Amino acid sequence: MKKILLVVFAVLLLSAPLFAQGEMESEDKEPTALTVWSAAAEDEAKALIAAFNAHHPDIKVDVIRAGSGELITRLNAEQPRPQGDILLGIAKETYDAHYDLFTPYKVANHDTIPEAVRDKAATPRYYGYSMPLQAMIVNTTLLTEDQYPKKWSDLVDPKYKGEVILANPALSGSAYSQVYMIYKLYGEEMLKKLAKNAVFVASSTAVPESVARGEYAIGVTGEANIAKYISEGYPVIYIYPEEGTGARFDASAIIANGPNLKAAQLFMDFLTTREAYEIILNTRQRRVVVDYLPGPGPLPGLDEIKLFDYDAAEAGAMRDDLSSRFSDWIQ
Amino acid sequence: MRKQDSSQRLKNFLQKDFTPYLVFAIPLAFLVVFLFWPLITTFLRAFMGAGAKMDFSRFGIDNFTKFFTSPLYQKSLKNSFILSISVVVFSVLIGVPMGYIVARVQIPGKKLLLSLGILPVIMPSFVGAFSWIILMGRQGVARHFLNIVLSPLGITIPSIYGMFGMIFTMTLTFYPFVFLLSYSSFSSANPLLEEAAMLMGAGKWRIFWTITFPLILPSLGAACLLVFIRSIGSFGIPAIIGGEEYVLPTLIYFRVNGFWDLNGAAAIAIVNVIITGAVLILQKYVVNKRKYETISASRSEQKLYSNAGVKILSSIFCIIILIVSLAPQITIIVMSFFEKWQGLFPQEFTLANYIKIPSASKTELGNSLYLSLIATFFTAILGSIMAYITERRRPKGAAILDLAIMAPFILPGTVIAVALLSAFSGNAIIPLGGTFTIIIISYMIRRTPYVYRSVVASLTQLDPTLEESSTIAGANWFYTFRRVSLPLILPGIISGSILTFSTLLQELSTTILLYGARTRTVPIQIYSAVADGKMGEASALSVILLIVVFIIVYAMNSFQGNKMVNSFKLG
Numbered sequence: 001m002k003k004i005l006l007v008v009f010a011v012l013l014l015s016a017p018l019f020a021q022g023e024m025e026s027e028d029k030e031p032t033a034l035t036v037w038s039a040a041a042e043d044e045a046k047a048l049i050a051a052f053n054a055h056h057p058d059i060k061v062d063v064i065r066a067g068s069g070e071l072i073t074r075l076n077a078e079q080p081r082p083q084g085d086i087l088l089g090i091a092k093e094t095y096d097a098h099y100d101l102f103t104p105y106k107v108a109n110h111d112t113i114p115e116a117v118r119d120k121a122a123t124p125r126y127y128g129y130s131m132p133l134q135a136m137i138v139n140t141t142l143l144t145e146d147q148y149p150k151k152w153s154d155l156v157d158p159k160y161k162g163e164v165i166l167a168n169p170a171l172s173g174s175a176y177s178q179v180y181m182i183y184k185l186y187g188e189e190m191l192k193k194l195a196k197n198a199v200f201v202a203s204s205t206a207v208p209e210s211v212a213r214g215e216y217a218i219g220v221t222g223e224a225n226i227a228k229y230i231s232e233g234y235p236v237i238y239i240y241p242e243e244g245t246g247a248r249f250d251a252s253a254i255i256a257n258g259p260n261l262k263a264a265q266l267f268m269d270f271l272t273t274r275e276a277y278e279i280i281l282n283t284r285q286r287r288v289v290v291d292y293l294p295g296p297g298p299l300p301g302l303d304e305i306k307l308f309d310y311d312a313a314e315a316g317a318m319r320d321d322l323s324s325r326f327s328d329w330i331q
Numbered sequence: 332m333r334k335q336d337s338s339q340r341l342k343n344f345l346q347k348d349f350t351p352y353l354v355f356a357i358p359l360a361f362l363v364v365f366l367f368w369p370l371i372t373t374f375l376r377a378f379m380g381a382g383a384k385m386d387f388s389r390f391g392i393d394n395f396t397k398f399f400t401s402p403l404y405q406k407s408l409k410n411s412f413i414l415s416i417s418v419v420v421f422s423v424l425i426g427v428p429m430g431y432i433v434a435r436v437q438i439p440g441k442k443l444l445l446s447l448g449i450l451p452v453i454m455p456s457f458v459g460a461f462s463w464i465i466l467m468g469r470q471g472v473a474r475h476f477l478n479i480v481l482s483p484l485g486i487t488i489p490s491i492y493g494m495f496g497m498i499f500t501m502t503l504t505f506y507p508f509v510f511l512l513s514y515s516s517f518s519s520a521n522p523l524l525e526e527a528a529m530l531m532g533a534g535k536w537r538i539f540w541t542i543t544f545p546l547i548l549p550s551l552g553a554a555c556l557l558v559f560i561r562s563i564g565s566f567g568i569p570a571i572i573g574g575e576e577y578v579l580p581t582l583i584y585f586r587v588n589g590f591w592d593l594n595g596a597a598a599i600a601i602v603n604v605i606i607t608g609a610v611l612i613l614q615k616y617v618v619n620k621r622k623y624e625t626i627s628a629s630r631s632e633q634k635l636y637s638n639a640g641v642k643i644l645s646s647i648f649c650i651i652i653l654i655v656s657l658a659p660q661i662t663i664i665v666m667s668f669f670e671k672w673q674g675l676f677p678q679e680f681t682l683a684n685y686i687k688i689p690s691a692s693k694t695e696l697g698n699s700l701y702l703s704l705i706a707t708f709f710t711a712i713l714g715s716i717m718a719y720i721t722e723r724r725r726p727k728g729a730a731i732l733d734l735a736i737m738a739p740f741i742l743p744g745t746v747i748a749v750a751l752l753s754a755f756s757g758n759a760i761i762p763l764g765g766t767f768t769i770i771i772i773s774y775m776i777r778r779t780p781y782v783y784r785s786v787v788a789s790l791t792q793l794d795p796t797l798e799e800s801s802t803i804a805g806a807n808w809f810y811t812f813r814r815v816s817l818p819l820i821l822p823g824i825i826s827g828s829i830l831t832f833s834t835l836l837q838e839l840s841t842t843i844l845l846y847g848a849r850t851r852t853v854p855i856q857i858y859s860a861v862a863d864g865k866m867g868e869a870s871a872l873s874v875i876l877l878i879v880v881f882i883i884v885y886a887m888n889s890f891q892g893n894k895m896v897n898s899f900k901l902g
Contacts, residue, residue: 035848041863062848065859069588073745074844076591077752083765083847097591168577170585202581203570205862214470215490228864232671320381320590327403327585330575 031263034061037075037255039068040089040129044283048088051279052270059263068094069172075101075255085258086267088129089250091173093312095119095126102126102253105265109272117249117289126253127272128289130280132222133305134178134246136239137208137229142217149218152182152241156193163217164198165207168330169323174248175204176323178220180315181246183322195329212236223299227285230298238299246310249289350809355724358716362735366776369750370738377598381590394598404582408602411563411578414497418562419555421502426509427551429652432645433510434517437635444649445511446885451656452507452561453833453880458857458873460571461866462662463500465672467491472675473658492574500568503656505558512554516547522634552614553788559610560741563603579603583743593749600746607741608734660877667870684871692856692872699853699876702767703835706774711828713775714782715820719812722790723798740780744840747777752844765847773841778834782827789823790816829887833880 038045042065049061066074068090075082075098087095087102095102104123107113117128136155138148142163149155155164167175183191199216201207208225210216212234226238252271254264270276277288285297295301380389397404429448433441466473469490477488491499524546528538566580573581579599586596636642654661666672670679688696717736721729739747751773756764763769797819801811839854846855853872860869 042859043863064846064848065855066843067588067862069591070843072591073587073593073749074752076593077749077844078756078764081756081764083756168585170589172589176589199574201570201574202577202584206571209864210464210468213464213468215464215468215492232864323589324401324403328401330403 031059031260031266034059034086034260034263034267035064035084035258036061036086036088036267037064037066037071037084038088039066039071039250040280041284044280044286045088047279047283048271048276051275052267055270056263056266059266061267072098081257082255083259084255085260085264086252087255088252088271091132092126092128092249092251093173093316095251095253096312097316099125101256103256103261103264105254105268107272108269112274112290112292113272114289114291116247118251126251127268128249129252129271130224131247131249131287131289132174132224133240133248133287133307134174134181134220135223135226136241137211137219137221137226137236138239139211139214139217140235140237142214148237148239150239150242152185152243153190155182155218155220156190156197158197160218161197162199165210165216165219166198166200167204167207167221168200168202168327170327171202172204174222176319177246177248177310177315179326180318180322181310184311185243191326192329195326200327200330208236224284224286224296227297227299231285240300240305242306244306244308247307248310248312350807354716355720358713359720361713362717365751365772366735366739368754369747369776370735372750372753373597373742373746374601376594377601379594381592381595394595395602397595398602403577407577407579407582410494410576411603411606413494414501414569414578415559415563417498418501418505419558421498422506422509422558423551423555425502425652426506426554427513427547429506429510429649430513430515431517432649434514435635436641436645437637438642438646438649442885442888444653445514446881446888447653447657448507448510449833449884450507450660450877450881451504453837453877458663458861458869459504459659460500460568461861462659462666463491463496463572465662465666466658467496470675475675491572494573494576496572497568497576500572501562501565503658504568505561506652506656508557508561509551509554512550513547516550517543526634548617552617553784556611556614560607563607564741564743566743580743583745587745593746596743597746600742604738604741611737663870663873663877666866667874668867670867672866681867684867687868688871688875692853695851695853695856696875698850699836700879702770702774702850702852703832703838705767706771706778706835707828707832709771710775710779710831711782711824714779714827715786715824717779718783718786718790718820719816722787723795736783737780739777744773744777744838745844747773748841748844765850767850770842770845770850773845774835774838777838777841778831781830781834782824785823785827785830786820789820825887829883833883836876836880 036045036049040048042063045063045065049063052061053059064071064084071087071090072094075084075087078084079101082101102125104119104121104125106123107127110124113127117131119125119127136149149157149160154160166178169176169179179191179194182194201210204221207219208221208229211219211221212229214235223238226236229236230238252268254261254268258264274290274292277290277293280286281288281293281296285299287296287299287302291302295304377394378390378392379387380391380393398408399405432438433444438444465471467488467490468474471490474488474490481488489495524542525538528542533541563578564580566584569576569578569581570584579602583596583599583603586592586599636645666677667684668680668682669677670681672678717732720726721732726732751769752764755761755769763772798811798815801815802808806814837854838852839858842852842855843858846852853876857869857872860866860872
């Protein structure tokens with residue numbers, strides 16, 4: 001008797017995987033489900049989905065929230081049949097690097113999206129979402145106005161030694177873009193000086209947080225982070241470098257071979273509407289890619305910011321080499 | 332003659348008790364499918380070119396040569412060594428005296444001390460590291476007031492960033508392993524030996540160094556090993572506090588999140604495993620060099636110090652260490668009642684962080700409890716059976732089995748999660764993507780070492796003659812196991828399960844790659860809140876987890892005395 005009980009127990013242990021309820025794909029005409037993998041903030045994704053559901057109440061949308069590095073890792077690991085349908089709000093370069101993992105689809109509002117902020121292919125695989133311009137965040141209690149840095153090249157000024165914080169370029173696409181921009185403007189020697197003058201940390205959220213708390217005086221980060229800390233009343237301001245900042249953008253795309261293609265297409269159509277862009281702009285004060293909307297909250301409009309072309313292809317090709325060498329200069 | 336011999340053999344074979352083999356086969360099959368396969372793919376990955384693909388045409392050792400060519404890799408390796416060894420040394424310096432005091436001095440509130448003592452270990456590291464910045468950063472509140480107090484003496488406390496800060500915070504996080512384990516050996520060491528030495532006229536120090544210390548050496552070795560493993564594998568503290576002092580886990584994080592280079596990450600992880608393996612062997616060598624007096628069943632009362640001066644000094648020492656090491660937990664409790672904490676003090680008192688938990692986190696709390704409980708239950712069974720096999724049956728290759736069970740403990744969670752995802756999602760034979768099952772399996776293979784080590788430790792202390800006499804008296808294997816072995820190792824199973832459960836409640840690195848919409852857990856929610864800058868919300872959720880763990884640990888301490896600490900034994 002006891003023996004049987006033990007065997008039952010053991011069988012239970014082994015058969016645990018069989019309890020898995022494999023989600024059956026429904027071949028219904030009308031789509032009913034959608035899974036969004038989101039690198040965007042929780043409230044932003046929720047607001048978008050609420051608005052989407054107002055148009056398509058029958059589609060139940062699930063959100064998986066994680067960092068872009070985790071989402072891409074997961075996407076690669078789940079090949080050839082990933083569990084997600086939409087990848088929301090990660091850097092354009094990332095899509096270029098994993099181009100085959102996304103499905104081409106021409107959205108209904110295709111013509112309202114400038115070519116510069118979408119995939120250049122006739123049937124694009126990704127469309128622009130937000131524009132995380134990189135700018136300097138400066139703590140106004142640690143520095144007086146005449147001490148503020150104005151240009152990228154000020155970051156190597158010895159008077160700021162130990163006061164400048166950046167994320168290590170090996171950490172993420174946006175951290176790398178900061179270093180790459182300085183490299184494009186001033187070349188390798190400048191980067192070596194920067195490596196010595198600034199502190200390069202292994203956590204990108206630590207950068208704006210540290211400046212807002214007054215741990216460091218100057219940081220380089222996405223402008224939305226600066227807007228957030230300004231709105232929350234921290235003693236910080238934004239400075240867009242005089243040389244200009246690279247015109248980079250985050251995008252969204254349909255994951256190839258996801259479970260709900262049709263719902264995913266409807267969601268892409270929605271993401272490229274004025275309504276969706278207004279939500280992205282207003283929920284977290286993030287700059288959007290369309291030119292018919294203004295700059296977010298406390299931040300200036302695009303007409304007041306000097307931009308320069310950011311060659312994502314060249315940046316991506318150099319990335320491994322440049323960021324490895326850069327990390328070695330830090331040491 | 333020959334024929335008769337073989338038929339006799341067949342007869343013997345059929346009469347043999349097969350229950351143990353059946354019982355052993357099932358967990359072994361589980362391990363082959365869900366543990367060996369991921370480990371093998373991880374090992375193979377390390378030898379492939381950069382990227383996420385398994386590509387045998389690019390087989391080579393490029394991922395490893397970086398350790399010889401790149402200053403970044405060399406510096407990180409060096410930092411990892413300095414950090415882990417320093418943390419071990421300081422943990423011993425704090426933990427051993429504290430264990431000695433709680434075991435041998437008559438002070439009040441021992442149960443509370445022991446229960447609070449484990450809390451530093453079970454703090455989600457990203458929240459913990461951040462609260463150290465609130466306390467000891469350049470604008471840190473504790474540092475500010477300490478500097479005011481110390482300024483007449485001309486001392487200024489440096490801010491926490493860098494190697495010093497990492498050693499400081501990690502020591503305070505991981506010293507409980509040494510504290511709890513040395514406490515258990517000090518309190519269970521046979522006092523007759525010390526008394527004998529005293530009668531022969533040995534001084535107190537001489538007794539400590541020649542009798543007491545050798546007695547606790549095996550436990551101390553195990554504790555040091557555990558502290559070493561945990562500190563060499565920690566990413567949260569170096570990422571937030573380390574500044575530019577990178578360590579091996581930083582490199583792994585860069586490879587995975589910056590470059591999607593799983594193969595490069597696997598190589599770094601394997602270097603980490605090799606280092607740990609070497610330390611494991613060293614520890615076994617040091618501990619096994621001599622034969623130790625084992626803990627006997629019959630024991631006489633230990634003499635406790637009751638001198639008032641000793642009692643007061645000891646209490647002060649323990650309280651100071653406890654308060655300093657629980658500072659992050661205290662900070663988080665305070666922060667959970669406020670909107671933000673930007674300067675010296677927190678601002679805007681609120682209860683909103685707690686009020687919204689029932690509605691916003693109901694599913695997550697349920698999932699966390701459900702996943703951790705089920706995984707703990709199966710881990711307890713798996714870990715005990717595996718421990719029984721390696722310890723009692725000692726099959727060929729027991730050492731390999733041992734290392735294989737320990738490996739997921741050392742490997743980063745991301746690496747395990749990716750191995751499981753590649754094997755069991757997509758078009759896999761057993762598709763598990765997005766299910767509760769895949770999370771439970773990942774929890775099981777990552778945490779089995781707790782129960783496994785705990786039961787191995789119980790079994791080594793347990794004389795096999797007890798089981799032999801039961802068999803000789805005619806009991807079959809199953810009866811012996813159930814009536815003799817199981818009751819004796821039960822405390823070990825329970826204490827291992829407690830540790831498994833408490834650490835699973837806060838598991839993030841594997842869950843974040845494996846969770847689906849239905850399987851979201853509280854740590855995912857904490858991660859999200861931290862990423863969105865809602866520290867108050869993140870703190871409130873962390874406090875809930877801390878309370879759950881504290882209640883369980885306190886109940887266990889009251890229920891089974893000091894047995895809990897057995898699960899730390901790694902010998």
